[in-house]
Amino acid sequence: MRWNRFWFTPADPAPLCGLRLLAGVLSLYYVASFSTDLTRWFAADGLLTTETVRQLTNPETSDSGAPASFHWSYLNYAKKPFELWIVHLLGLAVLALFTAGLWTRITSVLALVVVLSYVHRAPMINGQFEAVLTMMLAYLAIGPSGRLWSVDAWLAARREPPAGSRASSEEGSVLANISLSLLQCHLAALYMLMCLTQLGGAYDGENGATWWRGEAIWWLLAKSESRLVDLTFLHTATGRYVVAAWTHAIVYGELAFALLIWKPLARPLLLVLAALAWVSLIPVTGLVSYCLAMIVANLAFLDAETWRAWVPAALGGTRR
Amino acid sequence: MKSASMSDNEAESSPLRSLASLLIFIHLFCLAVAITANQAPSPLQERLLEIFRPYTQLLNFDVSFIRFDLTQETADDADHRIEYLPEGEDPANADAWVPLTAGMKGTDRRLRYQRLAGLTNFFGSRGDDATCAVFASAIGTHLAQQRQQPIDQLRLRLHLLQSPEQIVSVNLDDRDPNSSRFFQELYRARVIDGGLAVQKVEDATQVAPTVRASGQPARRADSRGGVRGSETPNATDPGEAAPPSSPE
Known part of the structure; x- marks a missing residue:
């Protein structure tokens, strides 16, 4: 049965372990980026007190009587600066342990709780990056993401003879397959969402439908307070062709990714093109973390052999 | 395996x-x-x-107010900023207004301030003064407590975008993306009682009743509408630029 084959065939956990390293670094960056403004945002006299957030996310119940929002965060209970700093440092420690792969089964779940707590503490200042990051962490918490390139694996290797530990690290895992497949499905759905929302813009005869008309990249690069590089020299007639080609490439690329990434033959090409597209969006949007998170998430489609070749090389020859 | x-x-x-x-x-x-x-x-x-x-929502899979389309060429897609005026400064002096921002371009630290401004402007551009008052009061209270100098006013501005035609325009104001032509004020409030109350400033001669932030009818920031929309902001200053226009 195809359903069973797709979800329950034991898979090499290498992609999951590689993603743990990269998602862990992104999570550390995300939580650390609050450090300079921790009390400014979250303290009792901060910009977004728990009361303000409660007012904005609606404490009232919906028509059916159910609570209107579910934004639980342990940061809601820390009001004083020293309390905030204690939980902030503990959160960073958990993320560091997760990235290093120590007690990964527990720290992978705790890492998700930590990141979600920051996401839910002030949902109005979240963006696309948070959505992609929490998606990756949620699925990494399901599978054995610490079986390779982790402190857990190093400790296990010290306890077991080398032959035995190598065999266990190369064992297939059903949970690894479920975890990776869920991440792949979710990511493909996000790509489809991006494409559909871009093409769904209303057209009033003069403005709108900017992705259809090949102008969207212009309106991104014209945002002088957001862009990282000034590319307005593309206002010329030739430049507008470049802008149109760039815009269309983004839309068609997203559509192709959502539909064709499942074809093994198309996968390497799509991964390279997607990486190029996301890198190209960094200077015009200024959304550095989001674009990098998408590049990392795309690597869920990279095969296990490539992960096993690349990660040890990147870690300086460490096999475990 | x-x-x-x-x-x-x-x-x-x-x-x-x-x-x-x-x-x-x-x-x-x-x-x-x-x-x-x-x-x-x-x-x-x-x-x-x-x-x-x-x-x-608990696992943050609900992406209903996140802009994965990046832009739709609407006023909501322009840059936004929150600025405050220290007490004793002249509101007519553009240099006296201090933008509420921090961090380098491209960092999430800076993006958070931009999103706060964008969301406040979203409500301001739709005439939702109650929600704007919640934001203004929160910001006013924070600034009043953090800064030695009290805050007199807060304002929310839209930084409109240049079309390709404006970049090569003979009009110097059109060619400068930071000229006053490209800014549109959506909301302005006077900060009273150290931010505990805010008073919307309609224009130089007309003042709306004081709105207290506490007890305001709350509105969901993550409601279906989210920060999306194609409406043209309703508060315009004479002589200021229109929303992003087509480059055609």
């Missing part, structure tokens, strides 16, 4: 696999509803979202 591990063998047993299949299906269904309801959910999707919200 050699063989399944012990725990995985357990997962392969039929009842466990059936349960896992059911959970995967439910998860994918919740996800499909949450993702397809991103823009304009139907009444059915609204109802399903409400049912699934404890799961989808």
Whole structure:
């Protein structure tokens, strides 16, 4: 049965372990980026007190009587600066342990709780990056993401003879397959969402439908307070062709990714093109973390052999 | 890959696999509803979202107010800024206004201030003064407590975008993306009682009644509308630029 084959065939956990390293670094960056403004945002006299957030996310119940929002965060209970700093440092420690792969089964779940707590503490200042990051962490918490390139694996290797530990690290895992497949499905759905929302813009005869008309990249690069590089020299007639080609490439690329990434033959090409597209969006949007998170998430489609070749090389020859 | 591990063998047993299949299906269904309801959910999707919200929102799978389309060439897609005026300064002096921002371009630290301004402007541009007052009061209270100098006023401005034609225009104001022509004020409030209350300033001669932030009817920031919209902001200063126009 195809359903069973797709979800329950034991898979090499290498992609999951590689993603743990990269998602862990992104999570550390995300939580650390609050450090300079921790009390400014979250303290009792901060910009977004728990009361303000409660007012904005609606404490009232919906028509059916159910609570209107579910934004639980342990940061809601820390009001004083020293309390905030204690939980902030503990959160960073958990993320560091997760990235290093120590007690990964527990720290992978705790890492998700930590990141979600920051996401839910002030949902109005979240963006696309948070959505992609929490998606990756949620699925990494399901599978054995610490079986390779982790402190857990190093400790296990010290306890077991080398032959035995190598065999266990190369064992297939059903949970690894479920975890990776869920991440792949979710990511493909996000790509489809991006494409559909871009093409769904209303057209009033003069403005709108900017992705259809090949102008969207212009309106991104014209945002002088957001862009990282000034590319307005593309206002010329030739430049507008470049802008149109760039815009269309983004839309068609997203559509192709959502539909064709499942074809093994198309996968390497799509991964390279997607990486190029996301890198190209960094200077015009200024959304550095989001674009990098998408590049990392795309690597869920990279095969296990490539992960096993690349990660040890990147870690300086460490096999475990 | 050699063989399944012990725990995985357990997962392969039929009842466990059936349960896992059911959970995967439910998860994918919740996800499909949450993702397809991103823009304009139907009444059915609204109802399903409400049912699934404890799961989808708690795990941040609910992406209904996140702009994955990046831009739709609307006023909401322009840059936004919140600025405050220290007490004793002249509101007419453009240099006296201090932007509420921090961090380098491209960092999430800076993006958070931009999103706060964008969301406040979203409500301001739609005339939702009650929600704007919640933001203004929170910001005013914070600034009043953090700074030695009290705050007199807060304002929210839209930084409009240049079209390709404006870049090569003979009009110097058109060619400068930071000229006053490209800024549009959507909301201005006087900060009273150290931010505990705010008073919307309609214009130089007209003043609206004081609005206290506490007890305001709350409005969901993560409601279906989100920060999306194609309406043209309703508060314009004479002589200021129109929303982003077509480059044609």
